[in-house]
Amino acid sequence: MKMARLTPIVLCLIACQYCYGFNGDSFELECPDECDCHYFRINWVTDCSESNLTEVPYEELSLSVYILDLNGNNITSLQPFPSEIKMRRLQIANNRLTRVDRDAFRGLEYLIDVDLSGNNISYVDPEALMDSHGLLNVELQDNPLSVIEGPFLISGTLQFLDISNCNISSLNQQFFQNITSLKSVDLSNNPLRALPESGVFDSLTSLETLKLNDCKLSILAENLFSALVNLKYLELAGNYLMNTNWPEVLGTLNRLEFLNLRKSGLVSLSEDAFSNCTNLVALVLAENELRELDVAATLGSSVNHLELLDLSNCKIQGPIGGDSFANSSKLKSLYLSGNPLFAPDLQEALAPLPKLEKLFLSNCGLRNLPDSFNVFENLLELDISHNPLVNVFTRLLAPLEKIEYLNMGYSNLSYIGPQTFAHMTSLKRLILSGNDLLSLEAGLFGNLTQLTTLELELCGLKRPLNANAFFKNLTYTDLREIRLGGNPLVIPATGPLFPKQLSQVTVLDLSNCNITSLNPDAFKNTENLTELNLAGNRLKSLDESLAFLELLQQLEKINLSNNNLTTIDPQFFVNNPKLHSINLIGNPFVCDCKIAEMWDWANMIKGDLDVLVGAKSAEKDIVVKGNKKKKNLYCRYNEAQLRNMTLTANKSVPGRRPFVKPRELTYANRTWAKYVRESGCEPVVKILRPVALVSDLFKMKNVDYAPSPAFVLAIIAVAFGVTTVIMTFRLLRKDKLISEIDTVNNRKER
Template identity: 55%
Template sequence: MVRWILLFLLLTILISSCVSFNGELAEQECPDECDCHYFRINWVTDCSNSNLTQIPFEDLSMNVYVLDLNDNFISEIQPFPQDIKMRRLQMAGNQMTHLKKEYFKGLTYLIDADFSGNQIRKIDGDLFPDSAGFITLELQNNPLDPVEGIFLSISTLLYLDISNCSIELLDDHFFDGTPALTTLDLSDNPIRILHTTAFAKLTSLETLKLNNCNLTAITEDVFTTLVNMKTLELAGNNFIRETNWELVLSPMPVLENLDLKNSQLNELSDNMFANNHYLRVLVIAENNLSDIDVGQAIRSLSNLETLDLSYCNLTVPLSEDTFANVTKIRSLYLSGNTLFASDLLVALSPLTNLQKLSLSNCGLRRLPDTFHKFKSLQELDISHNPLNDAFVKLLAPLETLEYLNMGYSNLSYIAPTSFSKMTSMRRLILSGNDLNNLEAGLFGNLTRLESLELNFCGLRRPLNATLFFNNFTYTDLTELQLAGNPLRVSKTGPLFPKQLSRLQTLDLSNCNLTFLPPDAFFWTRNITTLILSGNHFHSPNDFHFLELLPKLEVLDLTYNNLSTFSPREIEFNPQVTRLKLIGNPWKCDCSVAVLWDWAHMEKGDLSILEGSTIGASDVTAGKHKRKRLLVCNYDQKVGLPLVTNKTVAGRKPFKQQRTISALNRTWAKYVRESGCERSPNLFLTRVTRSADSLGYVNAEGVKMRLAEHGPNLWAAATINACVVYVSIMAIIGVVYLVTKRKKIVRNMDKNN
C-alpha cells in the first residue's frame, strides 16, 4: 500500500512540474543591433536592416539556428566561431563581391545559405569545406564573372538557385562538382543558345528552370542524361531558331510537367512529344499558334490531364477532332483566345470527363449550349466576357458545378432562378459586375455554398435576408468577400442576417469604412477571420464591435489610420492568434511596448503580431522572402531620444550608450531601446490566472503581494518551488528506503 502511495505522490509531483512549465525556453545571447527570439524551438537572431558593416560576433549565441543578416552593408566576413551551431545563414541584400571558403570554415552544422542580391562576382569552389550536410544555396541576383571549369564542389548540394546571375555561357564541366542536384534554377540569365554538356553529371536532376533566358535554340544533346527529369520550365524565351523538339525532349521519358509559356513558339511538330508518354501537365500558353492544328501536336499525349492554351491566338477553328485523342484531360484552359460558342459546342464534346474549364476573356457574347454534357464539371471560369444577361440561363444544367467564376462579365442583372439547380456549388464569384440590386432568393438554393465573392460590385449595403431562404441557416457558408464596395453602414443594427450565422471569414477591405456599429455582428458571432484593411479606422475606441466575436482568430487592420492600439480592444477575443497591423502610422510610444508585451507574455508568441518576427516564409528557399516589418515613427517635433544603458526588467540592456539617428524604428528595436516598463497588468493577469486555476483560496493575497514586489517575488517563488520540490523528493526517498528496510527485516524474521 505504501508503495502505491509513494508512486502516486511521485507522479503527482512530476505532473505538477510539467504543468508549471510555461513553455519558455532559456534566453540566449543576442547582439545589441539584433532582435532575438525562438522560432518554434530554434533560436533566431534577426539582424536584418540594421546598417551593419560586419557580423556582430560579440554576444552571438553559439546555439543560433537561423542568423538573418539580410539587407545590411556587409562586404567582408570574419571567420565564424568554431563552436557555432548555425543551420541557416541569410545574407541577402548586402555588398559582398567575393565568397571565400575561409569565411565558412568550422560551420559543421550549416545546411542552408542565402547570398542573393549582393554584388558577388567570384566564388571559391570549395565554399563550405566543413559543412558535411550542406544542401541549399541561393545566389540569385548576383553579377557572377564567367566560370571556366567547375563552378562549385559541394557533393551534397540538392538545391541551387543561380538565376539572374549574368551567366551567358555554361562550361561543359560547370556542374561536375554538384552531382547530387535535384533542383536547379538558371532562369533570367542571358544564355541565348543552349549547346553544352554541362548537365551530363546531373543524373538525379528532377526540376530544371530556364525561364526568361532569351533562349533562341536548344541543341539536341543538351538533356541527354536527364533521365529522371520530371519538371522542365522554359517559359519566357525566344525560340526563333529551329529546334528539333522531338530530340530535345525524348531523353526525358518520365517528364510530367513541361512549361513553354510565352516562348515565341509558332509551330508544334506532329512528333514533338513522341517519347513523353507520361506528360500530364503541358503549358504552351501565350504563344502565337494561329495557324497550328493543336490536335495533331498533342495526339500522342494520351495521359495528359492539364492543357493550357491560354492566349495562343488560335485561328484554326476548334473541331471535333481537336481533343479526340486526349480524352483524359481534366483541366482545359482556353482563356484569351477569340472563340465562338458554335466551335466550342463541337470541340468540347469528346471531353465528357472534364472537371475544370476556363473560358475567360474569350470575347464570348453568348455561351455554348453544351454544358449538359459535362456531368463531372466542377470548375468553370467564364469571367471577363461581354455576356448578355439572357444567356446565363444556359448554365442551369450544371448540377455538379462546385466553382463558378462570372466576375467582370458585364452583368447588371441575374435572374433569381439562375443558380436554382446548382445545389453542389461551393464557391461563387460575381465580383466586378455592376450589381447594385440583387434579386430576392438569388442564393436561396445554394445550400452547400462555402464562399461567396461580391468584390467591387458597387454594393451600397451589406447582404440582406431576402437573398436567402427564410428560417434556414447556411451552415457551409463560411466565407464572404465584399471588398471594394462603397458600403453605407447605419449606426446601429446587424450587418448580416441570421441565415449567415456560421460565417467564419469576412472581407470588408477597402470599403471606405470609418466605423462599424457595436452590434454589427449580432447574428454572425462565429467569425474567426475579419479583414478590415484599407479602410479609415482611426481611434482604438472604434472597435466595440469586436466584443461580439469571441471566436476571432485573425484580425486584419493593415493600412488604416491607426497610430495606437491597445490589447484592451481585443480583451473579449481570447482566441486571437494573428493581428495584422502593418501599414498604419504608428507612433513610437509605450503603447507599442504594451502591445509587444501582450503578444510575448500574455499570448506567449510574438508571431501573433505579423511583421514582428521571422516566420516560416522568411526562411524558405525562393525569390520572395523580404518580410514586411512593423514600423513606428518618433514625433519629429519632440526630436530623437538618446538611448542609454537602461536596465528595464525583462529587456536586455545595451552595453554602451546609443544614439538614434532615424525617425522610423522597427517595433522590435523600439521596444528594446524605449525604456518602457513591462506592463504589470499583463504580468499579474498571467500569474493570477494560474493561481485561480490551481484553486488557491487566497488568490487576492497573491495579487496584492505580486503588485507590491513584482518580478522579484516571482523569482523568489520560483526558487522556493525548486527547494520544496527537492525536499519532497528527498522525503520520498527516505520513506522508500525505510519501507524497503522494514520489508527486508520481515522477510528475515519469516525465514528464521
C-alpha cells in the same frame, strides 16, 4: 482540498521562472544588440534583418544559433564564423557583398541552407562551401556573376541550386562537374542565348527539375538533354525557340511529366513534336502565337496520358472544334482563356471530354455559352470571367449540378436572374466580383445551401448584403467566407451589418471599403467570426473605434493594417480570448508606452509574440526561398523625442534586454522590437500569464474551489516577487559577464 489550493501556486511559481524577458528575448543565449532573438519551435533564431548592419556581429552570436537572418543590411564582406557554431541556415540576401572567398564559410559543418541572393557578388570561390558536409540548398539568384571558368561549386551533397538572374552568358562543360547530386537547377533569366552542343548537363544524371525560363535561348542542340534520364520537370518559357527540332531535343526524356513552353516564340508545332514524351501529364503552350495550330495533329496519339493542357492566349484563329481533343480523352484540366472562341465550335470540341474537371474560358469574347454542359458530369470548376456575357445563359448552366467552383467575375453583368444558380446545389465557391451589381435579386443565393465562399469584391455595393438574396428563416451553415473588399459600403450608425441567415460566417473581408467607423453592434448577427479583414480602411484611434470587438469572442485573426491608427491598447482585445493574430502593419503609430504595453500583452498574456504580425520573424520569413524583405511593425518618434532619446536608449530597464554598447538614435522610424528596448517604458502587465493560467485551473470541472480576492492577490504578489528576484539575478550575472569581457578587452589593448 489542500492539493487543489497548492497546485496552482506551485505551477504559478514554475511558470514565473520562464517569464523574465518582457520584450520576448531570452537571456539564456547570446543575441547581438541590433538583433531580435527568439525560439522558432525548438530552434534558436537570430533575426538581424533590416538593422543597418555593415558587418556580421560574429562575436555576439550564440554558438547554438540555428537560423541567422541578416537580410536587408549593408554588409560588404564575410569573415570566418566562430568555430563550433552549429548554424543550419544562413540568410544574407539583399546586402552589398561583392565576392564569396574560400574562408567565408569555413567551419560551418552543420550548414544546410545558404541564401546569398540579391547582392553584388561577381565571384564565388568553388571551394567556399566544402566544409558544409550536409549542404542541400544554395540560393545565389540576382547577383552579377562574372564569367565562370571551370567548376562552379564543389559539394557532394548539394541538391537545390538557384542561380537565376545572375548575368551568366555561357556555361562551360565543367560547370556542374563537382555538384553531381543536384536534383533541381534554376538558370532562369540569364542571357545564355545558346548552350554548348553537348556535355554541359551530362554529369547531372540525378536531375529531376531544370528551369531555363527567359534565357534568350534561340537554339537548343538536339542532344542537349540526352543524359538527363531522370528529368521530370522542364521549363523553357520566355525564349525564342521557333526553329527547335522538338522530336530530337525531347527524344530521350521518357520520364518527362511536366513541360512548360509558355511564351517561347512558337508559331508552329510539327505533328511529332511530343511523340517521344509518352509519360507527359502536363503541357503548357500558353502565350505563343500558334494561330494555325492543329490541336488534334499536335497532340497526336502518343500523348495519351495528358491530364492538363494550357493553350491560353495563343491567338488561335482556326476553329477549335471537331476532333481537336479526340486523342486526349483523359484531360482533366483545359485552359483556353484568351483565345477568340465561338460557342458552336466550342460545343463540338468539348464533346469527347467527359472526364473534364476544370474548364477555363476567361477572356474569350464569348457573348453566350455552348449548349453542351450536360456532357460534363464531372465538371467541378468553370471560369467564364471577363467575357461580355448577356443574361440568357441561365438555362445553359442548369445541367452543372455537381459544379463546386464558378467564376463569373468581370463579365459586364448588371443583373443576374434569380434562377441562375437554382440547380447548383453542390456549389461551394461563387465569384461575382467586378460586376456592377447595384442590387441582388430576391432568392438569388437561396438554393446554394452548400456554398462555403461568396466573393462580391468591387461590385459597387453600398449595402453589405441584402437579406432578400437568401431564403428567409434559413441559416446557411456551410457559408463560412464572404469577401466584399473594394465596395463603397455605407455603414449604418446602429444595428448589424448582416442578416441572421449568415450567422455561421467565420471569415469576413471588408478591406478597402472606405470604412471610417463601425458601430458596437455591427457584427451582432455574425458573432462566430474567427477572421476579420479591415485592412485599407480609415479607422482611427478613438475611444469607441474598436468597440465592435466586444461581441466577437470567437475571433482568432484580425487585420487592421493600413488604417489611421496612431495608438493601440491591449484592453481593446480583452473580450477576444482566442485571438492569436493581429495585423497592425502600415499604421502611423506614435512611439509611446502603449506600444510597450501591446508588446508585453502579446508576450506575457498571450504567451507568443507571433500574435503581433511583424513583431518577429514568422515562418514564411525563414523558410527556404522565403520573402527576402519582410514587413515589420513600426512607430515613429517626433523630433522632440528624437533629440532626447540618446540617454534613454542606453538605459537598462528591468525586464528588458539591455544594450551592451552605447548607441545613438539618428532616425525616427523604429521597429516595435527596438523601441520597446530603448524606450525606457517599464514592463506594465496588468495580469501576468502565469496568473491567468492559475485562473484557468480553478475553472476546471473537477476543482470545486473559488479563491478569495485575498488569495488571488497573494498569488500575484508571489509571482511578481519571484519574477523580480530572477530578473535581478540574471541582469547582475549579465552585467558581471559584460564587465569581464571589458576587462579582457582592456588587457588586449594594453
